[in-house]
Amino acid sequence: xxxxxxxxxxxxxxxxxxxxxxxxxxxxxxxxxxxxxxxxxxxxxxxxxxxxxxxxxxxxxxxxxxxxxxxxxxxxxxxxxxxxxxxxxxxxxxxxxxxxxxxxxxxxxxxxxxxxxxxxxxxxxxxxxxxxxxxxxxxxxxxxxxxxxxxxxxxxxxxxxxxxxxxxxxxxxxxxxxxxxxxxxxxxxxxxxxxxxxxxxxxxxxxxxxxxxxxxxxxxxxxxxxxxxxxxxxxxxxxxxxxxxxxxxxxxxxxxxxxxxxxxxxxxxxxxxxxxxxxxxxxxxxxxxxxxxxxxxxxxxxxxxxxxxxxxxxxxxxxxxxxxxxxxxxxxxxxxxxxxxxxxxxxxxxxxxxxxxxxxxxxxxxxxxxxxxxxxxxxxxxxxxxxxxxxxxxxxxxxxxxxxxxxxxxxxxxxxxxxxxxxxxxxxxxxxxxxxx
Numbered sequence: 001x002x003x004x005x006x007x008x009x010x011x012x013x014x015x016x017x018x019x020x021x022x023x024x025x026x027x028x029x030x031x032x033x034x035x036x037x038x039x040x041x042x043x044x045x046x047x048x049x050x051x052x053x054x055x056x057x058x059x060x061x062x063x064x065x066x067x068x069x070x071x072x073x074x075x076x077x078x079x080x081x082x083x084x085x086x087x088x089x090x091x092x093x094x095x096x097x098x099x100x101x102x103x104x105x106x107x108x109x110x111x112x113x114x115x116x117x118x119x120x121x122x123x124x125x126x127x128x129x130x131x132x133x134x135x136x137x138x139x140x141x142x143x144x145x146x147x148x149x150x151x152x153x154x155x156x157x158x159x160x161x162x163x164x165x166x167x168x169x170x171x172x173x174x175x176x177x178x179x180x181x182x183x184x185x186x187x188x189x190x191x192x193x194x195x196x197x198x199x200x201x202x203x204x205x206x207x208x209x210x211x212x213x214x215x216x217x218x219x220x221x222x223x224x225x226x227x228x229x230x231x232x233x234x235x236x237x238x239x240x241x242x243x244x245x246x247x248x249x250x251x252x253x254x255x256x257x258x259x260x261x262x263x264x265x266x267x268x269x270x271x272x273x274x275x276x277x278x279x280x281x282x283x284x285x286x287x288x289x290x291x292x293x294x295x296x297x298x299x300x301x302x303x304x305x306x307x308x309x310x311x312x313x314x315x316x317x318x319x320x321x322x323x324x325x326x327x328x329x330x331x332x333x334x335x336x337x338x339x340x341x342x343x344x345x346x347x348x349x350x351x352x353x354x355x356x357x358x359x360x361x362x363x364x365x366x367x368x369x370x371x372x373x374x375x376x377x378x379x380x381x382x383x384x385x386x387x388x389x390x391x392x393x394x395x396x397x398x399x400x401x402x403x404x405x406x407x408x409x410x411x412x413x414x415x416x417x418x419x420x421x422x423x424x425x426x427x428x429x430x431x432x433x434x435x436x437x
Contacts, residue, residue: 006031007176009090011038011082011100011115012075013108015131015259016060017219018067018169022129023099028170030097034089034179035068035075037061038082039190043107044205050375051210052344054187059217060260061184067219073173077182077196083114093176096124101131101259104138104296105382133289134264135161137296147297149397154290155283166265211344214378215251222255230269237277241284242349244332245419249348250281253379256288263288284348291387294397302386303367305395314363323358324372326424332407332415333357335424342424344378349414355392356405366393 010027012035018024027033043049065075078085086098098115112128119126130136140148140157148154182196187210193202215221229250233240240248255261267285270278295301322328326337336350346354351373358369370389374380390396394403415421 007093007095008033008097008099009086009095010035011086011098012036012064013101013103013132013259014257015101016057016064017222017260017262018064018071019219019223020131020167020262020265021101021169022131022164022167023101023127024173025167025170026127026129027099028173030099032174032176033073034093034095034176035073035173036086036089037064037075037077038085039077039079039185039196040082041080041202044079044190045203048371048374048380050377050380051187051207052214052376052378053380054190054207055210055214056217056254056258056344056378058184058187058190059221060219060258063218063220063260065181065184067169068173071170071173073175074179074181076179077184079185079195079202083111083118086115087118089179090118090122090124093179095176096122098124098126100126100128102128102136103132104292106295106299106302109299130164131262131264132259133292134163134267134285135289137289137293140293147293148290149294150399151287151290151397154293155286158286158289163264163268166262166268208375211340211342211376213342214344215254217254217258217260217378219260222252222261225250225252225255226261226266226269230273233277234270234273234281235275235277238280239277241280242414244347244349244415245417245423251345253381254345254377257379257381288381288384291381291383294387295383301390301396302382306390306397307395307401309393309395311363313365316362316364319362320364320368323354323362323364328357330357330407331421331425332411335421338424340373340376344376346373346377347420349410350420351388352392353405353407353410355389356403357407359389359393360404366390366395 008027008030010023010033015021061077068075090096096119098119112126115126135158140154140161142148180197185194185196191205191207193204195202233248233250236248240246252261256263263285267282270282298306323337326334328334333354336346336354339350340346355369358364359366366389370385373385387396391398394401
């Protein structure tokens with residue numbers, strides 16, 4: 001039988017905030033809350049997860065712990081298998097209810113299935129709430145009942161769909177007492193195998209150093225960037241977002257990925273501006289929604305072509321290494337690749353250019369680019385990373401699969417004064433790239 005309303009395990013994943021957090025809000029109404037984040041050993045040890053994402057995560061965990069303590073709660077930090085750890089804490093503290101945000105990646109769905117088995121065995125319940133995307137990725141369907149595969153009709157339907165109510169942080173959270181909070185390790189401690197509660201030593205992680213110019217994580221940083229964008233950048237977004245040498249984007253992509261900013265709140269604030277720039281930014285948010293929906297309906301695209309390609313891919317390790325280091329000899333491509341290594345970020349227009357160059361000019365498989373981006377981008381969202389790479393490679397949902405972006409032409413249009421290229425080619429030498437790779 002179910003435990004009486006009064007005690008929940010709230011499992012955080014990539015929803016590391018207290019504002020507009022439906023699962024947190026519901027858990028606070030339940031009664032006592034055990035708020036848990038697990039440093040998932042399977043994710044940490046993956047080759048596709050690089051230092052920049054890990055450090056951004058650690059920043060965000062510190063902020064989340066601070067915010068929860070201000071509300072009367074505590075963030076419990078563990079390391080290992082989140083399902084096994086959740087199960088152990090539930091048994092130890094007599095909890096039969098798990099709350100968490102719904103996610104649609106293949107790994108997240110497998111985790112939810114395992115958690116379902118855990119709660120079923122104790123006649124409990126797993127309650128999934130929205131919060132990672134604006135709309136549930138499985139909500140919108142075509143007339144035939146399938147997930148949308150073309151962006152424009154998805155966008156039209158998405159615009160008309162009803163939004164959920166935005167939520168303020170809970171006024172108070174009652175923490176479940178008697179649980180060791182654990183420590184949030186530093187990046188070096190984590191790589192050395194540190195356990196937050198010191199009970200065991202994990203195998204060391206072998207990660208490249210994080211980018212020296214990476215941006216910090218955390219909810220307060222996200223909200224500050226949001227306000228800055230709303231105050232001036234959003235209005236100019238339509239004209240400035242493609243200009244490589246300008247600060248024309250929101251710089252919020254990593255915060256959307258880790259959930260330090262609610263995508264629903266971002267859209268609501270943009271909608272209130274009611275100008276062309278804000279509308280263009282909302283359209284970009286919809287691209288994120290579309291790729292999450294596409295992945296939810298087609299989980300195979302993380303490893304297989306969405307659309308078949310007749311031309312065989314090339315393989316040249318020396319060429320790939322030069323592309324990764326930013327040493328192709330093509331100025332715009334090299335500047336963009338060096339920005340990635342230096343900052344753990346790349347301008348969206350530049351991402352399209354380097355993807356086109358790798359797959360269309362060099363003929364290399366899109367997965368090589370997606371893997372490199374996943375290792376270096378702080379915002380390496382699985383759905384968006386794979387979706388964008390396949391789109392540009394001509395194997396995805398692009399209705400013009402032969403689309404190619406000339407680096408020279410793109411530089412003339414979007415870096416006419418050469419500021420972007422000069423910034424990264426002059427300050428980051430090839431020798432510095434070699435030390436990073």
